[in-house]
Each structure stands twice: as structure tokens, then as C-alpha cells.
Amino acid sequence: MTDLTFAPDQYTVHTLTRDGQTLTYRAFENIPYALHPDDAAFQRLSIYVPEAFYAGQSVHGYTLSTAPIFLPNTVGGYMPGPQEAPGVNFLGETNATFYALLHGYVVVSPGVRGRGMTNADGQNIGVAPAALCDLKAAVRFLRHNATTVPGDTEKIISNGTSAGGALSSLLASTGNHPDYAPYLAAMGAADERDDIFAASCYCPITNLDHADMAYEWEFHTLLEYHMVTFLPPRDGEKEPRKLNKDGLLTAHQQTLSAQLHDAFQPYLQSLPFWTGEPEAELRELIENTVLASAQKALDAGAPLADDPAVTAWLTVDGGQATRMDWDGYIRFRTRMKETPAFDALNGQSPENELFGTAHIPSQHFTAVYGDESRADAHIIRMMNPMTYHSDTHATLASHVRLRHGSMDRDTSLAISALLYLSFQKAGVDVNLEYPWGLPHAGDYDLDELFAWIDSLCA
Numbered sequence: 001m002t003d004l005t006f007a008p009d010q011y012t013v014h015t016l017t018r019d020g021q022t023l024t025y026r027a028f029e030n031i032p033y034a035l036h037p038d039d040a041a042f043q044r045l046s047i048y049v050p051e052a053f054y055a056g057q058s059v060h061g062y063t064l065s066t067a068p069i070f071l072p073n074t075v076g077g078y079m080p081g082p083q084e085a086p087g088v089n090f091l092g093e094t095n096a097t098f099y100a101l102l103h104g105y106v107v108v109s110p111g112v113r114g115r116g117m118t119n120a121d122g123q124n125i126g127v128a129p130a131a132l133c134d135l136k137a138a139v140r141f142l143r144h145n146a147t148t149v150p151g152d153t154e155k156i157i158s159n160g161t162s163a164g165g166a167l168s169s170l171l172a173s174t175g176n177h178p179d180y181a182p183y184l185a186a187m188g189a190a191d192e193r194d195d196i197f198a199a200s201c202y203c204p205i206t207n208l209d210h211a212d213m214a215y216e217w218e219f220h221t222l223l224e225y226h227m228v229t230f231l232p233p234r235d236g237e238k239e240p241r242k243l244n245k246d247g248l249l250t251a252h253q254q255t256l257s258a259q260l261h262d263a264f265q266p267y268l269q270s271l272p273f274w275t276g277e278p279e280a281e282l283r284e285l286i287e288n289t290v291l292a293s294a295q296k297a298l299d300a301g302a303p304l305a306d307d308p309a310v311t312a313w314l315t316v317d318g319g320q321a322t323r324m325d326w327d328g329y330i331r332f333r334t335r336m337k338e339t340p341a342f343d344a345l346n347g348q349s350p351e352n353e354l355f356g357t358a359h360i361p362s363q364h365f366t367a368v369y370g371d372e373s374r375a376d377a378h379i380i381r382m383m384n385p386m387t388y389h390s391d392t393h394a395t396l397a398s399h400v401r402l403r404h405g406s407m408d409r410d411t412s413l414a415i416s417a418l419l420y421l422s423f424q425k426a427g428v429d430v431n432l433e434y435p436w437g438l439p440h441a442g443d444y445d446l447d448e449l450f451a452w453i454d455s456l457c458a
């Protein structure tokens with residue numbers, strides 16, 4: 001059994017060349033971060049460090065003791081997110097960990113539980129809030145060993161995409177909150193703070209209790225859906241496999257779509273962000289963010305004005321993106337998901353599984369289905385970062401970076417916009433962009449991400 005003490009002398013040194021760049025790093029791998037894990041082999045973390053630090057050198061001005069700690073998670077689809085060494089991600093691309101080390105960060109990669117995981121007794125061990133608690137336990141492990149682990153434990157920067165982006169935003173929103181204390185005590189996490197310095201969140205699939213409404217608010221005019229699912233490449237395959245499913249909302253789904261669309265209005269009105277009419281302000285924020293994205297692409301030389309599919313909804317005048325047509329933009333993107341998009345009619349979505357329990361594989365979590373078959377309201381609230389933004393018992397991250405591709409249809413752009421407004425209202429230094437032309441994806445702008453981190457840490 002372990003006592004959660006970091007062992008600075010248990011490491012290996014590796015050299016890896018990718019994309020023409022060679023990295024030598026020190027690896028402290030497979031360290032348990034909790035005393036009573038559900039899955040002792042999985043709930044571990046690895047720490048990777050530029051080897052140059054140990055020769056007394058600095059990289060980008062960072063040293064062994066001052067380097068920010070980059071904390072990526074590999075969670076997708078609320079499935080388990082295993083540790084990831086420098087090398088490739090699940091798509092087979094050079095991963096952020098490799099580039100972060102080259103840049104002079106310490107990288108900590110935790111294994112994070114997710115849906116579908118069971119223990120020897122057949123209990124579900126990856127249901128909410130397991131994944132978030134694993135990330136918190138990893139943060140607490142680092143703090144517990146603050147004087148011996150490489151890097152600056154007061155400069156922990158979380159990173160994740162999609163479900164992992166949601167977890168990153170949760171980690172930034174729930175620091176030290178007592179709601180999670182019983183879970184962390186039960187798993188034997190170190191008794192330390194678990195707030196973080198900053199978070200990078202790509203296309204967070206979050207605010208799940210209102211995401212169906214937001215989806216219909218955005219896509220209710222489209223009755224056809226075009227679902228695409230990417231599956232990791234199998235052995236011997238290079239590219240991820242793509243599964244397509246096209247269809248038309250049923251009459252029942254069209255009724256539900258209208259109801260969810262209408263239910264979004266009172267939800268918006270319940271939020272404390274607005275100075276005027278909520279829907280108009282939200283739409284203006286989204287439109288301005290899309291226009292800023294188009295302008296950034298134009299300034300970088302993208303020939304948007306020559307693309308009739310784009311100019312059908314975007315007005316480009318003398319190199320300036322000046323106006324957009326909301327309905328045209330939504331038609332351009334198309335609808336991906338059936339109604340409801342998250343709390344599925346068949347109760348089989350990733351999110352339904354997330355809200356299962358040790359003994360129940362999946363549950364509903366929205367008002368559409370009535371109370372009796374719904375997940376515990378407290379757990380639903382615990383998976384929504386916005387729950388904690390006005391809660392004085394939570395320590396929020398100081399800085400948050402939100403990115404949501406301008407072609408993403410996995411969740412409504414309203415979700416990242418509301419999360420942005422919520423962080424902003426809470427006094428967090430937050431920024432939001434919808435990078436041009438990008439679908440549901442992450443880690444596509446590491447140069448910009450690292451420049452942002454450096455601007456906060458240098």
C-alpha cells in the first residue's frame with residue numbers, strides 16, 4: 001500500500017522524436033493518487049518533465065521549480081480517460097503532452113474513471129462524480145507533495161476536450177467545495193486543497209441539465225439530423241473510424257423540440273447575467289463571437305469571401321466580416337443530434353450512463369421524464385460548473401480559456417457562451433472564441449494555448 005508520498009528517485013529517461021522535433025524527458029509513471037481507489041491499476045498518474053531541467057537548464061524561462069503544471073485529461077464521451085505518455089493521442093496525432101514538454105511545462109497525466117467501468121462486484125465505478133473526483137485527487141496528490149514534485153503546484157493548468165473540457169471547467173469551478181469531500185474521503189485522496197490556477201476547455205459538453213433546451217433553441221428549425229461518431233482506430237488502422245447515422249425527427253420528437261425550445265426562455269431569464277433582454281443578449285454574444293472568428297480567419301488570409309456556402313450567411317465587405325444571418329449559419333452547420341440531444345428517449349446516451357449509479361446502468365436527468373426515474377438532483381447539480389460560480393465555498397480558478405469550434409454541433413454554442421458569462425459574472429478572467437471552421441475537437445491551437453499560459457505564468 002502507498003502513503004501518497006512522491007518518490008523523486010523512481011524515474012526513467014526517454015528520448016522521442018516526432019514531427020522533426022526531439023524531446024528528452026524524465027518519466028515518473030503509474031503513481032497511485034488515492035489510498036482506496038475503485039480501480040487500483042487505473043487510478044494513477046504519471047509526471048513528465050523536460051530532462052533539461054535536471055541539467056540546471058531553463059526552457060522558455062521555466063525551471064524545475066517554476067514550470068507550470070499542465071494537467072491534460074484524455075476523457076472523451078464521458079468514457080474512462082487513461083493516462084497518456086508523450087507520443088500520440090487517440091486519433092494517432094502527436095499529443096499535447098509532447099508539445100507541452102517541448103515548451104517547458106511539467107505534464108501530469110492522470111487516469112480518470114468513466115462510464116462503463118465496473119469493479120469485481122459488477123458495480124459501476126465511473127458514474128458521476130467519479131471522473132471529477134479523480135482529477136481532484138490528482139491535484140491533491142500534487143499539493144501533498146508540493147515541495148518534492150517538479151513544477152509549481154500553484155500553477156496547475158487543466159486541459160480537456162468535450163466531456164474532458166466539461167471536467168476541466170468543473171475542476172476550475174469547484175475548488176475545495178464540500179460537496180465533493182465525502183467522495184474524496186472515501187477514495188482516500190490526500191487531505192489538501194484541490195483548486196487550480198487555470199483551465200483550458202475545448203467544446204465543453206456541460207450544463208447537461210439545460211443542454212437539451214439549448215440544443216433545440218439553436219437547432220429547432222432543422223428536422224433532419226446527421227449524426228457522426230468517431231471510433232478510435234483499431235490495431236493496424238491509422239485513421240479513426242467514422243459512423244454516420246442520418247434521419248428525421250419523429251412527430252413526437254418535433255413536439256419535444258418545440259417544448260424544449262420554449263423551456264430555454266425561462267431558464268435564460270433565471271440567470272443573473274443580463275442587462276437587457278436575455279435571448280437577444282445571448283444571440284448577440286454568439287453572433288459577435290462568430291464574426292470575430294471569421295475576422296481572425298480573414299486576417300490570416302482565408303478566402304471566406306470566395307466561398308458561396310459561407311457568403312450565403314456571412315457578409316464580408318472589404319475584408320471585414322460585418323454581419324451574419326443566424327438561420328443561415330445554423331443551416332450551414334446542420335443538426336447532429338436527435339431530440340432530446342443528451343437525455344435520450346431511450347435512456348442510452350453517454351450522459352444517461354454518466355448519471356447512472358453503482359447499481360443502475362443509466363438514468364434520465366431532465367424534467368422531460370418526471371421525477372421517479374431521474375438521477376439524484378444533487379449529483380446533477382454537482383456536474384454543472386455553473387452551480388458553483390456564486391458559491392462562496394468554492395475556490396474558482398483565476399483564468400479560464402474556452403474554445404468551441406464554429407462548426408461544432410455536438411452541443412449548442414449557447415452552452416459555452418453561458419459558461420463564459422457565468423465565469424465572467426464570478427470575476428474570473430475568462431475568454432471565449434469559436435475557432436473558424438473547426439468541428440467538435442480540441443488541442444488544435446497549442447501555440448495559442450501555450451502563449452496564453454505563458455502570459456499568465458511568465
Ligand code: DHB
Pocket residue numbers: 075076077078161162163164205342350351410411
Ligand atoms: C462527447 C461528445 C458528445 O456529443 C457527447 O454528448 C458527450 C461527450 C465527447 O466527445 O466527449
